Amino acid sequence: MKVKCKNCSKEVYKKPYALKTHTNVFCNSKCHYEYRIKINTNIVNCVNCGRKFRKTHSEVRVNNFCNKSCANVHNNKNIIRNYKDGNGSYRTRALREYGHKCSNKNCPIIKAGIKIPTYMLDVDHINSRKSGHDLKNLQVLCAWCHVKKTRNTLS
Numbered sequence: 125m126k127v128k129c130k131n132c133s134k135e136v137y138k139k140p141y142a143l144k145t146h147t148n149v150f151c152n153s154k155c156h157y158e159y160r161i162k163i164n165t166n167i168v169n170c171v172n173c174g175r176k177f178r179k180t181h182s183e184v185r186v187n188n189f190c191n192k193s194c195a196n197v198h199n200n201k202n203i204i205r206n207y208k209d210g211n212g213s214y215r216t217r218a219l220r221e222y223g224h225k226c227s228n229k230n231c232p233i234i235k236a237g238i239k240i241p242t243y244m245l246d247v248d249h250i251n252s253r254k255s256g257h258d259l260k261n262l263q264v265l266c267a268w269c270h271v272k273k274t275r276n277t278l279s
Contacts, residue, residue: 131155131162172198214257218247221259226266228273233266246270 125143126135129151136151143149150156165178171187172194179188189195224242226234233240248265249257265273 129155131159170194214259214262215247217257217259218262218264219245222262222264225264226269227263228265228269231266231269233268240266248273 125138125140127138127143127149128134129136130148131150132155134151134155136149138149148156148159150159161178165180166184167176168179168184168188169176170190172189175190177190187195187198189198219242224240224245226240226245228234244267246265246267248263248270250261250263
């Protein structure tokens with residue numbers, strides 16, 4: 125018996141007993157797979173780049189991204205509060221503004237003439253985090269001076 129493929133509408137011959145058990149008829153397994161993808165997914169637009177792509181019904185969110193890199197670009201520009209006007213995180217901005225050195229004048233590591241690697245530098249909030257990530261409220265300290273300041277023993 126000739127019937128049409130549910131996905132591509134191509135005419136296919138199927139035996140009558142097969143039609144009793146299967147209501148959807150497909151010309152091959154590829155057409156069956158494509159049909160399942162179509163009915164089980166929604167076409168959504170990437171919030172960042174606008175590209176159209178498919179997501180399953182349960183994966184559709186308010187913000188949909190086509191890949192992780194689009195999500196990162198969007199989040200770094202719009203959502204994460206550490207980023208202001210695309211200038212980067214408060215750590216990056218503070219290191220750029222104040223330099224890659226400890227700002228404590230009495231730092232024992234600087235006095236000893238040891239160069240401090242960047243990964244050992246911390247950006248500290250002078251007053252508190254509640255004051256925000258304004259550059260005036262930030263200072264660069266080495267890990268040693270940061271621990272001393274946090275424990276209120278910095279001279």
